[in-house]
Amino acid sequence: MQALVVAAHGSHLNPDASAPTYAHADAIRETGAFDEVQEAFWKEEPHFREALRSLEAEEVYVVPLFISEGYFTERVIPRELRLEGWDPSLWDSDGTNAASVTLEAGDVGKTVHYCGPVGTHDAMTDVIVRRAERVTGDPQVGPEVGLAVVGHGTDRNENSAKAIEYHAERIRERERFEEVNALYMDESPEVDDVTAYFTSRDIVLVPLFIADGFHTQEDIPEDVGLTDDYREGWPIPADVDGHRLWYAGAVGTEELLAAVLLERAAAAGADVGDALESVQGDVTGTGV
Incomplete structure (x- = not known):
């Protein structure tokens, strides 16, 4: 079994802040590429800290729905997911080219493929x-x-x-x-x-x-x-x-972003089958 966690900021003040997260997660869920698809937030429920505990799959792909590499992607999310041995240097990134790193979340017995944020993906x-x-x-x-x-x-x-x-x-x-x-x-x-x-x-x-x-x-x-x-x-x-x-x-809010989430997970080793085509295709080319 494989699972996808879409990790986003969320908001206590703006009820629409989580709408894109749910929309993209739903689009991916409908493809059947993952056995489980879980939304997780810093400022809303379900919280980052509980994201892995709610999954049955032992192999999990975590893709941050953030624009930049920074405090949340390098510190907050890995800490809340309790990723063993995490250090930002493992991404070997200059700030725009983080790919993925595979770590263990030992307290829940899961292997986690932690990906760079969608915002820095070429797509x-x-x-x-x-x-x-x-x-x-x-x-x-x-x-x-x-x-x-x-x-x-x-x-x-x-x-x-x-x-x-x-x-x-x-x-x-x-x-x-x-x-x-x-x-x-x-x-x-x-x-x-x-x-x-x-x-x-x-x-x-x-x-x-x-x-x-x-x-x-x-x-x-x-x-x-x-x-x-x-x-x-x-x-x-x-x-x-x-x-x-x-x-x-x-x-x-662009629906094509679901494909970028899938691109991140696929590059980290997820088997996404033909899911990319069903969420508007592979967007890593030279132009839409």
């Missing part, structure tokens, strides 16, 4: 592009259009910005969009000044957040000038400083 580049396609309604979006990959950013974790810039650079190299910039909420260059970083009339903003919440539905829309009051909503596209801004929802 996330394609998910970002898919969000741009969806919000514009144009599967060929790119020429004469600027793309802003928007992250939280923080001085406390350099890997937070690394993940955003990593995908921005990968998209830039494809030369599909006129311009591609990584912008942040809490560090420079700031998303508040988005129009100052683009010459393109049309700009697509894709927030690299797992769930829609306070930042993506309140802060960013008001800060970039989409609306004066988030409660009144905003047009798509919105006219701001002579540009048209197309604002996508959080990247984590």
Whole structure:
């Protein structure tokens, strides 16, 4: 038997924070690739600490539904799962290329394949592009259009910005969009000044957040000038400083993310059969 644990942050304050986690877990559950699929959270139930105890399978694949390698993926989740011998250096990562490591959770007698977060997987580049396609309604979006990959950013974790810039650079190299910039909420260059970083009339903003919440539905829309009051909503596209801004929802709400979770588990050794095709196919190629 093999099991999958989708580990996410969750929230005591935002009831929608866990919605993407349940949606992606359900999509994978329906494929039958795993005998068990378990959601687990830091701020909600079921909690990380109980995740392994609730499973019958002795072989478990844990995939963090987080954007960056950092405090939660390197400290909190391994500690709460009680992974024996864990150390962040086992990932041998520069902040964007964690793969997986196999450890024991001896107190529950399980072998755990602990994977890097979905946010640093190469396939996330394609998910970002898919969000741009969806919000514009144009599967060929790119020429004469600027793309802003928007992250939280923080001085406390350099890997937070690394993940955003990593995908921005990968998209830039494809030369599909006129311009591609990584912008942040809490560090420079700031998303508040988005129009100052683009010459393109049309700009697509894709927030690299797992769930829609306070930042993506309140802060960013008001800060970039989409609306004066988030409660009144905003047009798509919105006219701001002579540009048209197309604002996508959080990247984590994109249904294609279920495939990225499966990619992580498969790379760690899980037998996923044809599950990738049934959740919109293998997304590790050169573009969606």
